[in-house]
Amino acid sequence: MQLRTYQSESIFHLREGFANKHQRQVLTLPTGAGKTVVFCEMARMAHTKGTVTLILTDRTELFKQTIKSLNRVGITVEEISPNKKNIYDGATIYLGMVETLKRRKNLSIEPNLIIIDESHKGNFTSILEKYPDAKVIGATATPVGKHFFKYYQNIVQVIDVPELVSSGYLVKCKAYQMQDDFSDLETKSGEYTDYSLLSHFDKAVLYDGVIDWWNKYAFGLKTICFNVNIEHTIKTHQAFVAAGISSEYVTSKTPKEERDRILAAFTAGHFQVLNNCGILTTGYDEPTIGCVIMNRATKSLPLFLQCVGRGSRALPGILDGLNTNEQRLAAIASSAKPHFILLDFGMNHDRHGMWNEPRLWKLKEPKEKQETSAPVKKCGNEECECLVPISAKECSFCGYTFQISESTTKEGIMVEVTPKVPSGLVGRRISDLTIDQLIELEKSKAYKSTFIWRVIRSMGKDTIMYYAGIKGYKKGWIERQLDGMDDCEYTDYKLVG
Ligand SMILES: [Zn+2]
Known part of the structure; x- marks a missing residue:
């Protein structure tokens, strides 16, 4: 394998x-x-x-x-x-x-x-x-x-979404968020109730909004749309059809044969928009999806990431046989799906941050509020308007440069605290660092240990043994790990402060 x-x-x-x-x-x-x-x-x-x-x-x-x-x-x-x-x-x-x-x-x-x-x-x-x-x-x-x-x-x-994107294993996400007021939503057991979500979303202006935005940002793209519940799924489907856009829907009530037929037709490109309400979250794999619509609000970070993740795969076959990041990135950039579009009608970005922000998972006792998310802002280019992290200095899609005053944080929003690269290493490339500098970088926690380990491994056996000695790894263990190890590859960054 x-x-x-x-x-x-x-x-x-x-x-x-x-x-x-x-x-x-x-x-x-x-x-x-x-x-x-x-x-x-x-x-x-x-x-x-x-x-x-x-x-x-x-x-x-x-x-x-x-x-x-x-x-x-x-x-x-x-x-x-x-x-x-x-x-x-x-x-x-x-x-x-x-x-x-x-x-x-x-x-x-x-x-x-x-x-x-x-x-x-x-x-x-x-x-x-x-x-x-x-x-x-x-x-x-x-x-x-x-x-x-x-x-x-x-x-x-060992890897998270930003690195999968920068290594060309997943495609970039171009996200748009519709501003709305969700103070009418009710929460039960940590999630908004279906009832309050439906009464919020079941409005003509919002059905029209989905169609307008799809026409503006995602016209012609194969689209999966996640709705609130079955009733909302059917009504959203009807809104697409009424606008002359081909659509189907599957729900938990759809018979298996019918569902198989619809999914096969979607794969084959026989219609444009596939509506559902949560049954195509995990385990549904259709790489030709070019647009994901979050037509609901959720407090659940897993649900948000799972829904958005449906759009992140590269087109079938285009990465086969490619061995370097550059080759994969070039293949994606020149394919019919250089990125996917995310239309968020639930202001989920304000709750969970961007899909492709770094997330370091830890096993820890759950507290009242476990997730802190980096807030987002809109690209200032009126032709673009996609979402970028609030700390971004420029838009990665159109190149728009933010003025300093524009990136000041909104009142009351938590800002992610990122560990600092040691000042002596700022400006250096990862590939130029000595083993001791790599260990210093690891201690600063600015990069994950797994990433440092990958760099160490790429430096050969002597370095690995030296590192293992410092870390107190047993010799037998490290030699076992060396068996059958492939060449290592990592994204070479220039360290920034
Ligand atoms: Zn932009």
Whole structure:
């Protein structure tokens, strides 16, 4: 299996975590970074050591393709599905849905490794309690939820959205936010109620607004639109149709055959806008989507990121066989989808910041307010008007330069505090730093340890051993990590203060 550098690194850090007695670990990779590939490789490696692995996922379709390739190299993968009475108990990899597993009380499998897909959902805790000794990898793009703190000891994050974009694995997002007043919304259990959302959004002026903005910013793009609930989904669909724009919708009530037909027609480009209300968030993968509409407000950062992430993939096949950041960025820039458009009608950017802002996830006890988000501002070029982080000095889409007075923060908005690069290193390129300077940079926390480690690795074995000595890593361990390590690649920055 051909892994990307950051995918190999994820595996490297997971193994490091297990070696350090972290029995349960969270693997966080953004949407579109290829979690499935990482899992299947972990399962394959476990198989070679005779370890029995259980993969829990709601997206069995996604896994079946990858698992076929494991079958081809002689690895038995047994699917635990509702209609299958007898489960072969001599397999090394089991694949099943959480709900099916819960119902199979007398299942006689003993996994040593459990891999959980979309672990933020938190519906698998009874399974963790059933196998208290198994090693666990809980994968998610958004590790938000109390259960993470309760069940896991370590979190592995080697890459986040900004770096995936700057490395040409995901496409840039050009975002627009409609200003609105949401003081009428009611909150229950941490999220706005459907009722108050519907009464806010169910207004002719807002249906018209969606159409106007789509015509202005996203005309002709294949679009996925996330609405409040079924009623709002149908009405938004009708608004598109009334405006002469081809549209379909799927909801939880859409029969499976009909849903399959609609999704296939969307992939084939037979209509323009696909409306839904939350069923196409996780596990739906359609790289040709060129525009995402958030036609709702949400307090949930995971929901916001999952919805937006649907637009972030590069067009199918264009990255195949490309090995450097420059090649990938050039391929994306010259493709029919150099970026995707995000139309936000819920002012979610004021709550959660930009989709592509750095997010460093930590396992910590939940507090009242856990998320701080960098606020956003509009590009001052009237022809552009897309959103940029409030700290931006220029717009990355049109090149507009902000005057200092324009970037002063709004009253009452929290500003993200970023760690500082040591002053002696400002102006230097990462690739010019000595090992000791890299360690100084790591200590400043201006760059993640995983990033520093990647740079160290690219400097060769002597540097790795020197670094390992300083960090107190055991020699045997580090030599194991050196086995089969690919060439390292990192984005070379000029350090700014
Ligand atoms: Zn601009």
